[in-house]
Each structure stands twice: as C-alpha cells, then as structure tokens.
Amino acid sequence: MSQAAITGAPSRYIQGAGCVREAGIHIAKLGNNAFCLGGKRGTASVHDALVASCGEANVHLTFELFAGECCLSEVSRLQTLATAAGATVIVGVGGGKSMDTAKVLANLMELPVVIIPTIASSDAPCTALSVIYTDTGDLAKYEFFPASPNLVLVDTQVICKTPTRFLVAGMGDALATYYEAEACCTSRSKNCHSGMSSLAARCLAKLCRDTLFEYGVAAKHLSDANTTGPALDHVVEANTLLSGVGAESSGVAAAHDIQNGLAVCPESHDYYHGEKVAFGVCAQLLMQDSPQEVIQQEVVAQAVMAADTLGEAYLKSIQ
Missing domain, CATH: 1.20.1090.10 (Dehydroquinate synthase-like - alpha domain)
Structure with a gap:
C-alpha cells in the first residue's frame, strides 16, 4: 500500500472585501456561460455585483434557485436546466448544501466549478467532497471528487453581514x-x-x-x-x-x-x-x-x- 503524501487544494482562492465585484474576469477563464445556483438570501447578497462583473467580462449568467437539499433528485433537476442553458461552468453560491450541490453537478457534467460562499460556517468551499442527503434530509453518503473546486471566491464584505x-x-x-x-x-x-x-x-x-x-x-x-x-x-x-x-x-x-x-x-x-x-x-x-x-x-x-x-x-x- 502506497505511503505517498497527497495534498489537495482549490486551483485558485480569492478573498477580500468586495472581491465578488471582480468575479467575472476569473469566471471567464473557466467558461463564458455560467449556470449559477444558490438559495434566495445567498444569491441576493451577491446578485447585482455578480451580474455586473460577469457582464463586463462577457460571461452569460443563468440563475436558478436551489431547492434546499443536496440530494440526487435536486442534482438531476439542475442538470436538466444547466444542460438546456448550455452551461460551460457551474457556480455555487450560499451555504454548505448549495455549494455541495454545485460540486456534485459540476462533477457529473464534467465542468469546472466556482464556489462563492456567503457564510463562513464550515470548510466546505475548498474541499473535494460533498455530503449527499436523501430527499427527506437523512444522510445518504459522502461523495469524493478527483479535484477541489477550480475557484473559491470569498467576499468578506458579504460574510460580515451574516449572523x-x-x-x-x-x-x-x-x-x-x-x-x-x-x-x-x-x-x-x-x-x-x-x-x-x-x-x-x-x-x-x-x-x-x-x-x-x-x-x-x-x-x-x-x-x-x-x-x-x-x-x-x-x-x-x-x-x-x-x-x-x-x-x-x-x-x-x-x-x-x-x-x-x-x-x-x-x-x-x-x-x-x-x-x-x-x-x-x-x-x-x-x-x-x-x-x-x-x-x-x-x-x-x-x-x-x-x-x-x-x-x-x-x-x-x-x-
């Protein structure tokens, strides 16, 4: 059995006050058609800045509200929508479950994934795994991915406004x-x-x-x-x-x-x-x-x- 050390990390990590206003130029390096999923509050906190920055970078954005549970039925629903939108990059906005769902979706569609956490309640943004639940909210499994997210963008001006x-x-x-x-x-x-x-x-x-x-x-x-x-x-x-x-x-x-x-x-x-x-x-x-x-x-x-x-x-x- 191999005793080699293995270290994993996001390809790029960006953190700072107001940095979501620069998201577009970084997302553009990964794809020009972004499918963005997130909860209502999380999405609202970055929506305008994200739209403006992606517009400046010629990145098309499609927003879809996350239903609230990282489960296979939700991933399937989002995959249908992302495919129809012609997505070339997946963006996950909000808390742990929306970010985990974005990672599952991106892995399934073999697309790069961008994570924009709007709370700092766990280390989920940078990890190469997602916690999958059943439709009723019971823990189903942990899913591990070949790589960590391509980009993690943390706007502390957004984070500090949360409870x-x-x-x-x-x-x-x-x-x-x-x-x-x-x-x-x-x-x-x-x-x-x-x-x-x-x-x-x-x-x-x-x-x-x-x-x-x-x-x-x-x-x-x-x-x-x-x-x-x-x-x-x-x-x-x-x-x-x-x-x-x-x-x-x-x-x-x-x-x-x-x-x-x-x-x-x-x-x-x-x-x-x-x-x-x-x-x-x-x-x-x-x-x-x-x-x-x-x-x-x-x-x-x-x-x-x-x-x-x-x-x-x-x-x-x-x-």
Missing part, C-alpha cells in the same frame, strides 16, 4: 482541524485523498488553530458589528482555506465521526455542523487522555468564541 453564529460555527469546525490532523498523523491514518498527510497540510492545520486562538474573539466582535477588519479576514481564511486544505489533506478523526453520529439525532438538528464538531473535539481530547492544559485551552476557546453552542453546553456539564 455571527455562522462564523462561530465555522470556528468550531476549524478548531477540529489541528487535533484531528495530529491524531491521524500519530496513527498513520490516510487522509481524504487516500494518501498520507504532508508537512504542508500539518502546518496549515496548526496555523488554523493558532489563528483562531489569536483572532477568534476579535473576529466575533467585528461580526457582531457587521464590519470587516484584519481579525475577521484571518478567521474567515482559517474557517475556509486553512481548515479545508488542512483537514482534507491531513485526515479527520473522532471529532467528525461524533458529529456524524449526532447528526442522526433529531435533538441535534437545531445545531450547525461546526457546533456539533466542536462538541466532538472535546470528546476526542478526553478519549485521547490529552493533557489537562490542552483540554482547558480548548474549553476556554469554545466558551469565549462559541457561546450557546452544543459544545459549550457539554463543557458546562463536565466542569
């Missing part, structure tokens, strides 16, 4: 990256690309954790004020790029497995993915018999950054 809970949930998801990476490295486990973790992936995982510890609180305050700033920029990058590449190329462990288990419990459905992962991180550290100072550091980080989450409720119960 802070999304950003904090993303921190919970990203906090797992380092601890799961170390667990996988110690156990010599394969990553999501069926390879070993590289030094680069482990460094990104550590930088992800360090960034959250240093800037998480300040980023939360900026998000509460609906404004951008260096701290918010750093945390959005940690939630999206550092976590996405670091986790997928290092591997996942108990924290995400616990999240998967919680996801089937109806009582957990009011909590976001990252909030359940944060709970899983604490459980994983306890399972590993981690040093008390490591557990306490994680307790403090979550208590400060992720108030009113499942993870904090659990932490309160064990203190």
Whole structure:
C-alpha cells in the first residue's frame, strides 16, 4: 500500500472585501456561460455585483434557485436546466448544501466549478467532497471528487453581514482541524485523498488553530458589528482555506465521526455542523487522555468564541 503524501487544494482562492465585484474576469477563464445556483438570501447578497462583473467580462449568467437539499433528485433537476442553458461552468453560491450541490453537478457534467460562499460556517468551499442527503434530509453518503473546486471566491464584505453564529460555527469546525490532523498523523491514518498527510497540510492545520486562538474573539466582535477588519479576514481564511486544505489533506478523526453520529439525532438538528464538531473535539481530547492544559485551552476557546453552542453546553456539564 502506497505511503505517498497527497495534498489537495482549490486551483485558485480569492478573498477580500468586495472581491465578488471582480468575479467575472476569473469566471471567464473557466467558461463564458455560467449556470449559477444558490438559495434566495445567498444569491441576493451577491446578485447585482455578480451580474455586473460577469457582464463586463462577457460571461452569460443563468440563475436558478436551489431547492434546499443536496440530494440526487435536486442534482438531476439542475442538470436538466444547466444542460438546456448550455452551461460551460457551474457556480455555487450560499451555504454548505448549495455549494455541495454545485460540486456534485459540476462533477457529473464534467465542468469546472466556482464556489462563492456567503457564510463562513464550515470548510466546505475548498474541499473535494460533498455530503449527499436523501430527499427527506437523512444522510445518504459522502461523495469524493478527483479535484477541489477550480475557484473559491470569498467576499468578506458579504460574510460580515451574516449572523455571527455562522462564523462561530465555522470556528468550531476549524478548531477540529489541528487535533484531528495530529491524531491521524500519530496513527498513520490516510487522509481524504487516500494518501498520507504532508508537512504542508500539518502546518496549515496548526496555523488554523493558532489563528483562531489569536483572532477568534476579535473576529466575533467585528461580526457582531457587521464590519470587516484584519481579525475577521484571518478567521474567515482559517474557517475556509486553512481548515479545508488542512483537514482534507491531513485526515479527520473522532471529532467528525461524533458529529456524524449526532447528526442522526433529531435533538441535534437545531445545531450547525461546526457546533456539533466542536462538541466532538472535546470528546476526542478526553478519549485521547490529552493533557489537562490542552483540554482547558480548548474549553476556554469554545466558551469565549462559541457561546450557546452544543459544545459549550457539554463543557458546562463536565466542569
């Protein structure tokens, strides 16, 4: 069995305040007929800027509202529409499920895919996988793709206008990256690309954790004020790029497995993915018999950054 290290990442990652206004010139390098899918709120937050920038770049845009579930029937519906529109590139706008659907659709149609997240609640934008559900919302499977998205474009001016809970949930998801990476490295486990973790992936995982510890609180305050700033920029990058590449190329462990288990419990459905992962991180550290100072550091980080989450409720119960 090969012990080669495999690292995956988006072909291009662009982040900045107002950068969606430049989307057209980047999309044009991938195709001149874009089929854009997304939820109502997510699409509305970037619609005008996207139309203007694509118009300037001579990229035709077709918008279609995402029905809300990343399931095979929705993918089939969108494929029919995208084919009829003559799409040469797929654009996914919004949250995790719309982005995952865009990745499935692009892979099925063998087209490049552009991801424009409008919230920073998970590391889904940069990953080469999608979570597929049944029509009724039950977890069906994880689908892995040959490559990560061709372009990920993150407009922090859009991100900062969304509820802070999304950003904090993303921190919970990203906090797992380092601890799961170390667990996988110690156990010599394969990553999501069926390879070993590289030094680069482990460094990104550590930088992800360090960034959250240093800037998480300040980023939360900026998000509460609906404004951008260096701290918010750093945390959005940690939630999206550092976590996405670091986790997928290092591997996942108990924290995400616990999240998967919680996801089937109806009582957990009011909590976001990252909030359940944060709970899983604490459980994983306890399972590993981690040093008390490591557990306490994680307790403090979550208590400060992720108030009113499942993870904090659990932490309160064990203190």
